[in-house]
Amino acid sequence: MKAIPVDNEQNNEQKPANPSNNGAEQSEQSELQAQMVELQMSMAHLELTVEQLDQVIARQDQHIQTLQRQLQLLYTQIQTQGPEEGIAPFDIMADKPPHY
Known part of the structure; x- marks a missing residue:
């Protein structure tokens, strides 16, 4: 690569800040911060x-x-009961509601 001569006077001069660009950066940063929050x-x-x-x-x-424990206890109780102690069979004719 070939070195390009630089004029020191131009380098020492500071570029004026571009207020519109700086404001846009701040606006973008504040928007990003708001999104982050x-x-x-x-x-x-x-x-x-x-x-x-x-x-x-x-x-x-x-x-x-x-x-589940309660249900298991109920199953155990039902299995240990004899047929005469168990749940009575349901007879639809004998158990007819009184309003029929």
Whole structure:
């Protein structure tokens, strides 16, 4: 590559700031900051929602386990009862409601 001579007087001069360009950069930065804040708020809201849903799922799991134990106890009770102690058979003619 060939070196290009540079005039020192031109280099020492500072270019005047372009107010329209500087304002556009600041506007873009503030817009990006606003978007970042919005994303952070959305992320925080989603994290809170996930934690709440996790708690709901944990409670439902405990409830389901309790119901399963109760159902197992009922099955055990029904199996240990004799036929005369069990649930009476349903007879539609004998168990007719009084309003018929």
